[in-house]
Ligand code: C2O
């Protein structure tokens with residue numbers, strides 16, 4: 001089939017169930033063939049109707065736009081939501097309906113994906129799978145009920161757009177939140193290269209074409225082909241592809257891309273944000289890793305954090321000096337603040353640089369830009385210490401089906417995939433794994449590669465087999481197998497993929513978990 005044929009085939013498949021034809025027609029036929037439950041299926045609408053609602057509608061506008069953004073004395077030309085990085089924080093209460101108008105003023109199609117939150121499938125923002133991408137100059141309104149409280153975020157699901165400035169936090173408050181706090185701070189971390197001599201598209205081209213110093217440039221106007229071996233790109237800065245980023249916490253290779261800056265709430269380390277409070281106050285700090293290729297190790301100097309949530313879901317409180325946060329993951333912590341000025345740092349794991357902010361509750365010199373709190377060495381290792389609170393624990397049940405997703409590929413060939421295949425949005429083929437409503441599914445991520453992957457499933461918060469920790473994004477170390485259990489209660493077509501942007505986009509470490517009737 002040509003790709004156009006495949007596309008119309010896919011559309012036809014989704015349309016059949018959209019119209020409810022699958023169930024209607026199968027009644028009289030000898031063997032009912034399973035049909036995909038498409039994003040516009042009545043079953044999706046039914047699941048949405050069943051969500052508990054406050055009746056409140058919270059409007060938001062996301063204007064995706066190209067232009068200059070000040071990162072704190074460094075101005076870059078990039079793509080952002082409304083010229084600010086991170087994009088506007090959307091904050092609602094559990095059960096509210098979000099009505100987010102995406103206005104696409106970019107020179108390219110885009111979408112918005114709502115990372116981690118279980119919503120109706122046709123609002124999930126995945127081009128060709130749940131909607132058509134929004135063309136340049138056009139708009140799309142996302143409308144969905146946010147029924148699960150927690151710390152989430154949003155970003156496009158198109159090409160390398162996430163590694164520009166297109167991301168923002170989505171906070172769903174819980175009116176029944178048991179642990180009180182005086183301050184509520186959102187910290188969004190990012191690795192930055194766009195507008196510093198390279199675009200993310202050039203980074204991807206270099207990764208795919210040039211691991212042996214033979215970088216292929218995407219366009220004629222691209223800077224001289226950069227390599228990892230010390231040759232310099234534009235402005236004498238090192239090229240974007242990297243070797244030697246290494247971390248024992250990540251099982252070796254810590255990333256593929258050499259970034260120019262690491263940002264905390266859109267600021268370079270020389271121009272940090274200051275969070276002000278009173279000594280003795282309790283702060284809830286919500287960490288979001290919006291980076292494309294960087295895990296961050298976060299700590300607050302002279303404080304021990306108490307971990308209360310991961311990926312939006314509560315855990316039994318655990319003390320930690322530092323936390324490792326992979327791309328796509330979130331953690332919420334509580335800290336009781338001392339008196340003074342303290343460095344809040346996010347170490348780019350294995351990359352020898354950091355992002356930072358200052359927490360100030362009293363007088364005193366600000367911590368130096370190089371401050372590296374000792375707490376960074378008291379990092380919580382793995383997920384073993386995290387246990388879900390009973391209200392969010394998944395009931396014990398044997399899986400009805402187990403799907404093994406082998407993570408494959410090598411850095412040298414840059415051929416990341418699942419089961420040795422590279423995902424194609426237009427034709428998922430064998431990378432569409434059928435599941436059905438009412439099942440307990442076990443997805444087993446088996447990492448056969450030499451590098452860690454940060455694996456994410458859309459539309460469901462799974463439980464890690466063993467600890468039961470509820471998550472939607474999980475680190476899978478080289479050689480490791482991680483089992484993720486979930487109940488199929490949210491019909492539709494849902495992506496499962498690595499959240500290292502350069503492993504997923506075009507490089508192909510993606511699959512679809514596709515509900516069928
Ligand atoms: Cu942040 Cu497909 O995900």
Ligand code: CU
Nearest residue numbers: 453498500503
């Ligand atoms: Cu990966």
